[in-house]
Amino acid sequence: MFRRLTLLALIAILVMPIGITHARQETVTIKFWHTYNETSPENDMLVNTLIPMFEESHPNIKVESVPFPYGEFRQTLLTSLAGGEGPDLARLDIIWSPEFAQLGVLSALDETMPDFQDLAARVFPGPLSTNAYDGHYWGLPLDTNTRVFMYNPTLFEQAGITASPTTIDELKALCEPIKALGDDIYLFSDGGTYGWAVLPWIWSFGGDITDPEITTASGYLNSEKTVAAYEFLAEMVDQGCFSPSYLGGGMDTGTGYFTDIFASMLDGPWMYPIAEAQYPDFEIQAAQMPAGEGGSISVVGGENIALFAGAAHPDEAMEFLRFTQSDEYQLKMSEVGQLTVIPSLLENEYFQNHPYYGAFLEQLKTAKARTPHPAWSQMEEILTDAGQLILRGEASPQEALDLAAEEIDELLAEE
């Protein structure tokens, strides 16, 4: 009898842990890496509002959010993936999606996600298309944006300018009155000659980087119209109308704009929350990109959310991915400058009465995307270097662009 009791007790002790683990629901932690800006309210919205909201409705999933500075993110992510230490999900600049897809590190959502088609049908086709590569979709759009022309009302008023320039010629005419305000005041500024900065000028002048099929840059990047765009930029920088920050390492464009040093810039909707938080008295004035021969064409930005092929918890990660496509996530993020990718939401009262999204939605109608190609990062380096040679007066626009077109052609031939 005693022996039997002992045996039973032993069995009970052995079995007990199994019972306990079964009773407690297993919690899974998913890793989400992104570039939501830590100094702006968007990261705060993610960490303090949206993730808790998700975790409440999914008690078995914890989301570990890791923010990175934009400039370091691509490389950090690549290195981590190579070492097998990558996240489950990442928010990728739309321009990185083809490269990561080509590396084979992303999960093809159209195959792995049963409800992918439903989600895809809900979003703008343009941003969705930035996830396409090699016949599959490697992510879903998270937010979209473009750059609009923002001017500094104080400087414009001091210079006696009453209306925002609608054409590039009108913009050029504002150079003198702004320069009259002081040697260190500039009409316009940007942080360099990378694609995001120069493409609106190239396109608005009627130029381009490659043919629509992305097979050659010759005849596009070194075309008469692209050359004219660079000639314009070089002239403006040379005359001190556009700030020397174009050469890199200068004053941050946003800071200069808010502190009455730069009279205008091209920038995105995230500047509004930044202004609200850091320069509460400043009123951003937005207008469309000044038009040239090619029209008023700005550059489409935005981010996708991608699931990694090596994700430790793909199902739970997919749950969070679905959450980012929900109305509540999209609307909350829209409050902090992350424009929604869901057109039906734009009917929402929030957008109908919105103080600043109008200008962006209008500009998005004509805005174009940077070249969706796995080698974009390398193409952009060639483009950036050519722009530097031109703006430093070390090569004529035609020379530098002929050479850059040749280099990009070689790159495209390799693929």
Place this chain on the structure above:
Amino acid sequence: MRSKLHHRWYVPYLFLLPGLALYILWMIYPLGYELYISFFNWKIMPGQQSEFIGLENYKEVMHDKYFWMALENTVRYTAVTVGGQMLIGLGLAVLVHRVFIGKRIFRTIYYIPVVTSWVVVSFLFQFLFSSHPGGFVNYLLVSVLGVLDKPVMWMSETKTAWIIIYVLGIWKGVGWTMVIFLAALQGVPVELYESAAIDGAGEWQQFKNVTLPLIRRTTLFIMVALVIGGFQAFVSIYLITGGGPLHRTEVVLSYMYDRAFDRLRFGYGASLSYVLAAIVVFVSFIQMRMFRQSD
């Protein structure tokens, strides 16, 4: 028993084993593996096939204009910073050597940059040389000293970007050269100066004819060590200019890092580092021969 153990040939190796094993694991194995990688179009992502391409990477290095530019920059960086560190280090050593009170304090102060992290001081210099009119150096040059009438955009011009990197490289290493020179100066017998003084040698002649010849070995040692370090410059350049503008402040290691970790061309990066290693070994070999001839 004891004598038997003593005679077994492998006993010393047993004692060497722990250190040797770590050395092989952390030094020899990665070096060998890197050499292996340098013969491949190496794919870093799990599941991708790497392709053996023989010496192609090395051939490409020889025709890569950015490599030659980076090498030229590396050599110039080494020449400028090694020269600067040695001259200033020697000057400081002579001064500190003459001080009787607070010698230790001076030594410590000059040595602090040496033991400070490269990352910390690189960010510090980036901050000091900010292009903003309120950046410390700009403020000093424009508003306090009035040497310039406009703030300098340090990072956007190649020349001014190099100034930051050179100044940092020299400032960071001067404490080390000073300490070594100081030790050498203390080893020069006082009698020699006394007899030189009796022979009518002035300060400068004493320095030239007594001090310099007697610290020659130390000087060569410092030079060899600094040159090897100069060729390995990376952190300050990567953090301050990132090789820009237009790759013009790129040194071999920053360029290698860019190809490997940004372009994911690890095979090419490996071959770049082997080419650099060959150059460093060659330069050191020549210096060692100079060392020997001087004796």
